[in-house]
Amino acid sequence: MARVGVFVCFCGANIGDFVDVPAVVEEAKKIKEVKYAIDYKYVCSDPGQQMIRDAIVQQRLTSVVVAACSPRMHEKTFRKALSDAGMNPYLLEVANIREHSSWVHQKNKKAATGKSSDLIRMAVAKSIANEQLHEISVPVTKRALVIGGGIAGIQAALDIADARIPVVLVEKSPSIGGKMAQLDETFPTLDCSQCILTPKMVDVASHPFIELLPYSEVIELDGYVGNYKAKIKRKASYVNFDTCTGCGACWLKCPVKVPNEFNMGIDKRKAIYSPFPQAVPNKPVIDAEHCTMLIKGKCGICAKVCEKGSIDYTMQDEIVEREIGAVVVATGYDLWDPKPYEEYGVGRFKDIINSLEFERMVSANGPTGGVPVRPSDGKVPKNVVFIQCVGSRDEAKGIEYCSKICCMYTAKHTLLLHHKVQDSHAYVFYMDIRAAGKGYEEFVKRAQVETGATYLRGRASKIYKKGDKLMVQGEDAQIGQVVEVEADLVVLATAIYPYKDNPDLARLLGISYDKYGFLSEAHPKLRPVETAKAGIFLAGCTQAPKDIPDSVAQASATAAKVCGLFAGDTMKKDPMIAHVNNEFCTGCQNCVNVCPYQAIVTEEIPLGYGFKELRTVAKINEGVCQGCGSCVAICRSMAIDLAGFTDMQIINEIVAI
Amino acid sequence: METEVIEKIVSIEKPHLEAPPDWQPVIMGILCNWCSYAGSDLTGTSRIQYPPNIRIIRIPCSSRVDPWFIIKSLQTTADGVLVSGCHPGDCHYISGNYYARRRFLVTKKLLNFVGYHEDRVQFSWVSAAEGQKFANVVAKVTEDIKKLGPLRLYKKENS
Numbered sequence: 001m002a003r004v005g006v007f008v009c010f011c012g013a014n015i016g017d018f019v020d021v022p023a024v025v026e027e028a029k030k031i032k033e034v035k036y037a038i039d040y041k042y043v044c045s046d047p048g049q050q051m052i053r054d055a056i057v058q059q060r061l062t063s064v065v066v067a068a069c070s071p072r073m074h075e076k077t078f079r080k081a082l083s084d085a086g087m088n089p090y091l092l093e094v095a096n097i098r099e100h101s102s103w104v105h106q107k108n109k110k111a112a113t114g115k116s117s118d119l120i121r122m123a124v125a126k127s128i129a130n131e132q133l134h135e136i137s138v139p140v141t142k143r144a145l146v147i148g149g150g151i152a153g154i155q156a157a158l159d160i161a162d163a164r165i166p167v168v169l170v171e172k173s174p175s176i177g178g179k180m181a182q183l184d185e186t187f188p189t190l191d192c193s194q195c196i197l198t199p200k201m202v203d204v205a206s207h208p209f210i211e212l213l214p215y216s217e218v219i220e221l222d223g224y225v226g227n228y229k230a231k232i233k234r235k236a237s238y239v240n241f242d243t244c245t246g247c248g249a250c251w252l253k254c255p256v257k258v259p260n261e262f263n264m265g266i267d268k269r270k271a272i273y274s275p276f277p278q279a280v281p282n283k284p285v286i287d288a289e290h291c292t293m294l295i296k297g298k299c300g301i302c303a304k305v306c307e308k309g310s311i312d313y314t315m316q317d318e319i320v321e322r323e324i325g326a327v328v329v330a331t332g333y334d335l336w337d338p339k340p341y342e343e344y345g346v347g348r349f350k351d352i353i354n355s356l357e358f359e360r361m362v363s364a365n366g367p368t369g370g371v372p373v374r375p376s377d378g379k380v381p382k383n384v385v386f387i388q389c390v391g392s393r394d395e396a397k398g399i400e401y402c403s404k405i406c407c408m409y410t411a412k413h414t415l416l417l418h419h420k421v422q423d424s425h426a427y428v429f430y431m432d433i434r435a436a437g438k439g440y441e442e443f444v445k446r447a448q449v450e451t452g453a454t455y456l457r458g459r460a461s462k463i464y465k466k467g468d469k470l471m472v473q474g475e476d477a478q479i480g481q482v483v484e485v486e487a488d489l490v491v492l493a494t495a496i497y498p499y500k501d502n503p504d505l506a507r508l509l510g511i512s513y514d515k516y517g518f519l520s521e522a523h524p525k526l527r528p529v530e531t532a533k534a535g536i537f538l539a540g541c542t543q544a545p546k547d548i549p550d551s552v553a554q555a556s557a558t559a560a561k562v563c564g565l566f567a568g569d570t571m572k573k574d575p576m577i578a579h580v581n582n583e584f585c586t587g588c589q590n591c592v593n594v595c596p597y598q599a600i601v602t603e604e605i606p607l608g609y610g611f612k613e614l615r616t617v618a619k620i621n622e623g624v625c626q627g628c629g630s631c632v633a634i635c636r637s638m639a640i641d642l643a644g645f646t647d648m649q650i651i652n653e654i655v656a657i
Numbered sequence: 658m659e660t661e662v663i664e665k666i667v668s669i670e671k672p673h674l675e676a677p678p679d680w681q682p683v684i685m686g687i688l689c690n691w692c693s694y695a696g697s698d699l700t701g702t703s704r705i706q707y708p709p710n711i712r713i714i715r716i717p718c719s720s721r722v723d724p725w726f727i728i729k730s731l732q733t734t735a736d737g738v739l740v741s742g743c744h745p746g747d748c749h750y751i752s753g754n755y756y757a758r759r760r761f762l763v764t765k766k767l768l769n770f771v772g773y774h775e776d777r778v779q780f781s782w783v784s785a786a787e788g789q790k791f792a793n794v795v796a797k798v799t800e801d802i803k804k805l806g807p808l809r810l811y812k813k814e815n816s
Contacts, residue, residue: 070698071715072690099701100713104792111681111709118712510751532691532749576717594720596751628750629721633760645716650726653714654685657734 002128005036005061006120007052009043009068011098016041018102020113024067027117031124035059044074052078053085061087063127067095067120088132090575090644095123118657125656129648133575138623140226141325142566143168147218147505150178152540152551153330154200159559160328161209165566168322169204170232171214175279176201178332182262182356184363184370186548187412188443194278194365201280215285219319221509224597224624225535226325226571236315238286238294239272244310246274246282250302258290260367264357266375267367272302272311277365286311326535326565327509328558329519330551331502333541336391336398336495344387344463344492350376351470352463352490355409362416371420374489377468381424381488384417385472386410387460388430391495399495399516404545406493407434411447413491418451426453427485429460429474437547456483463490496545510596511536519543529557537561576644577625578632580618584639587616591631591640599624600631682736682802686713686795687722689754692743692784699788707792708799711739718742720753724764727778731768737777737802741794744782754782776801777808 006028010016021039028037036059040048043066055061064087066078071094079089097116105112142165146157149171157169169176180186181201183193204210213232220231256271269275271291274284286294286302293299293313303311335354338346346352351374353361360366361373374381388406391398407430414426433455435441448455460474470487498517499505506513511531512520519542522530529537537558540551565571582605592600599621604614618631618640629642641647688694694715700707712735716722719742727738740761742754761780769775779801781794 070694070701072695072698096698096713096715099698101709103701103704104707105709106704106706108709115709115712122712122714512747594756596748596753626750628718628753629716630718630750630753630756633721633723634756642717642721645721647723647725650714650716651729654726654730654735655733657683657712 002033003035003060003062004031004033004065004124004127005052005055005059005063006034006038006065006067006124007043007048007055008037008039008097008120009048009066010039010041011068011102012041015068015098015102018106018109018112019097019116020109023113024097024116024120028067028120028124031121033128034124036061043068044077049077049081049084052081056082056085056087063091063093063130065093065095065120065123065127067097067116067123069098070094070096070100088134090133091127091130093123093127093130095119121656122653125652126649129646129652131643131646133643136573136575136577136622137570138226138573140566140569140571141228141323142166143322143324144326144328144562145170145218145228145230145322145324146328146330148178148330148332148540148542149176149204149212149214150330150332150540150551151180151197151200151548152332152542152555153178153328154197154204155552155555156328156330156539156558157204157210158200158207159556160562161207163559163563164209165563167210168230168232168324169210169212170216170218171212172217173275174215174237174273174283174285175275175281176204176212176214177276177278177280179356180548181276181278182264182363183359184366184416185412187408188437188439190412190415198278198280201278205280212281213320214281218505218508221327222598224626225533226565227623228324228327228535230322230324230327232320232322234318234320236288236317237283238288238291238311238313238315239284240310240312241281241283243308244283245308246284247307248274248284249305249307250311251284253301253305255299255301256290256292258287263360263367264354266357266360326537326562328537328539328555328562329505329509329511329531329542330539330555331499331505331542333496333498333545334500336497338390338492338494340397341390341492343461344390344490345465345470346492349463349465349470349490350374351381351488352492354492354494355406355413358413358491359409362413362420372417372489379488380421382421383485383487384424384426384489384491385460385470385485385487386413386426386428386491386493387472388428388493389459389495390492391497393431399497401516401545402434403493403496404434405496405547407432407444408437408440408547410491410493411435411444414451414453415447426451427472427487428453428455429472430455430457431459437549456485496541499542502542509533509536529554529561535565573623574627576627576642577622578620578627578629578640578642580620581639581641582617584637585617586637586639587618588636589616589618590634590636591618594630594634596628596630597624597626599626680807682710682799682807683734684711684737684739684795684798684802685730685735686711686739686741687716687719687726688713688783689719689721689742689749690715690717691749692747693719693741693781693791695785696741696783696787696791699785700791703788705788705792707795710799710802711795718748718750718753719757720750720760722757722760724760724767727764727768731773731777731808736808737779737798737805739779739781739794739798741781741783741791744784747784774805776805
């Protein structure tokens with residue numbers, strides 16, 4: 001005979017003011033199985049929990065119902081109270097009479113009281129069917145996978161590896177470094193981006209705990225937290241990295257010229273190339289789309305000039321598997337394509353460039369040797385117009401969010417322009433200056449004072465050509481007049497947009513993403529680096545627009561999370577998973593197909609005691625099952641049940657009112 | 658073809674049956690733990706008010722909902738059922754809500770075939786951030802069920 005104890009919480013005034021708690025207790029006492037019912041001001045407090053512990057012992061309770069706040073809030077607290085009293089913690093049920101009753105029916109005390117009693121009746125009925133469950137411990141593979149080798153990925157990999165945890169760093173391009181490697185100087189201190197980044201890149205390559213897989217992509221992730229298995233495609237580089245010395249003879253002699261992605265297409269690279277001089281690893285790869293040897297079978301110059309014989313045209317893509325316990329996603333961002341801004345003449349006028357192109361131009365190792373030039377005629381521009389918020393904060397044409405870094409880097413660009421072309425003048429069209437951050441506001445002020453740049457508040461409305469100049473038309477909202485600025489060069493601060501393959505990657509990893517393609521964190525404030533899927537973490541612009549300090553901070557945060565996850569040898573796992581009753585299982589395998597985690601396999605068991613003949617039944621892998629219950633609902637012979645949410649428990653709840 | 662046949666079958670419900678003046682419908686709300694249940698909690702935390710007719714059951718995922726639960730609810734205690742899960746693509750268990758959606762379409766046809774009005778059972782997507790939406794959904798479902806009238810009274814008359 002079940003002996004249920006009911007503890008109704010006042011939650012101060014939160015429940016007490018809107019629900020007649022003593023009446024609810026009286027109502028609970030009328031339930032046949034309830035042997036003990038009491039109210040208390042705060043059941044979650046220490047005396048409240050002591051009350052539960054005492055009642056369990058004195059009243060010989062077989063299950064406990066706490067009527068209080070949401071089980072998502074204090075279920076763990078009360079479970080602990082149960083186990084402290086020597087009772088199995090899964091014999092607890094929580095009736096959510098705060099979020100689901102007192103808070104949402106504040107104007108109708110009678111209805112709220114009645115509903116609370118109903119909710120308690122349901123919880124009592126469910127608790128009678130509760131079974132003793134025990135936590136499952138699963139082994140943990142102490143190796144982390146970092147996807148993306150930009151500054152966020154590099155920082156995460158280094159921090160995790162410094163804790164002596166092996167890291168696999170996967171980067172899709174031939175070198176790590178990401179967007180930061182393309183930058184010239186960084187705000188607000190103007191330190192040279194390469195100077196602070198490349199030592200970290202070298203650290204990654206030489207770190208004993210980091211396995212660097214450049215020119216690779218993750219194509220599959222199976223398993224669950226602590227026990228993932230990743231399949232990684234190593235794209236054929238056609239160069240044997242083990243013997244290649246990175247001497248560069250091959251790319252000097254290669255006759256094929258291709259637009260250089262690293263320099264935003266401003267100059268050309270060869271078909272065999274290393275993206276930039278400080279690349280890590282500093283080994284070339286052959287671009288199979290453009291190499292004439294790979295397309296037509298003619299040429300082969302690189303193989304002839306290579307003294308080490310490292311070129312191998314027969315190389316194939318290779319799939320490698322790695323067992324890992326946690327994943328850090330740091331895929332970064334793309335620049336938003338400003339095509340919808342037709343009035344700016346994007347694509348028609350050569351002298352309109354985006355900020356990253358400008359950044360490459362002013363970079364000392366850039367295609368123009370550190371001097372900005374007009375793409376149309378190669379002349380050094382005198383009047384440069386910077387337009388901020390191209391795409392950002394524009395619901396009509398672009399995207400709603402603020403890209404966060406454009407105000408800062410445009411201020412930086414005016415300074416760089418001033419340094420490189422002394423007699424130039426910068427005009428900046430802006431909506432607001434958003435310079436929140438340490439030293440940021442000061443930096444913008446400094447840039448304005450040093451360069452004397454003209455800041456015009458308002459969106460540029462039109463750009464047209466006049467001779468070889470561009471005329472930028474816009475409104476200066478501060479004087480309320482239309483202004484026209486003659487420009488040699490126009491630089492668009494295009495928005496940060498999520499990396500284009502993010503949705504595909506998210507599906508592959510089983511995590512969610514927002515309407516733009518930014519990957520979603522588990523909680524916007526309190527769990528900003530975790531995803532809803534255990535063991536997968538986010539760092540950098542893959543989650544939202546961020547500057548370098550924020551990306552680095554978040555990357556270090558993921559490292560802390562990964563180290564925490566790997567602190568023990570085993571992980572405790574929720575026992576609320578599915579179980580198969582072999583007696584009833586007919587072996588139809590519907591459940592095998594429906595399981596999102598491939599947790600169900602089949603096994604052969606004897607037809608009956610003493611039989612030699614075998615029959616097929618489903619078998620659930622305890623470690624893999626996450627307890628969604630898809631298999632339970634699909635099973636037509638009712639052979640599968642989900643611990644903690646059994647058919648019996650739910651039906652009990654339904655009929656209890 | 659099939660759907661046409663099913664639609665032609667006359668409902669066993671009797672809409673002309675008048676409910677007693679103090680009658681309030683009971684709605685069984687079956688919510689997935691990760692999105693809709695969290696969303697309903699947010700409704701509470703935000704103190705958004707909604708009609709007190711719903712009784713909420715927590716399940717791990719909308720794919721856990723066996724049509725049996727829906728039918729049992731209508732047979733025994735509830736005048737209507739609301740099943741709510743994560744938005745398509747956002748399922749905590751990767752693809753559970755897609756199974757739920759398909760199963761729900763079939764269940765609805767079955768209920769229709771048996772003679773329940775199709776608005777008795779409703780399905781919605783409510784995310785953990787949509788507290789206001791949850792309140793709106795509950796208000797709408799309650800309104801719909803109130804229009805349909807009591808299910809239990811009909812049973813008593815015919816038993």
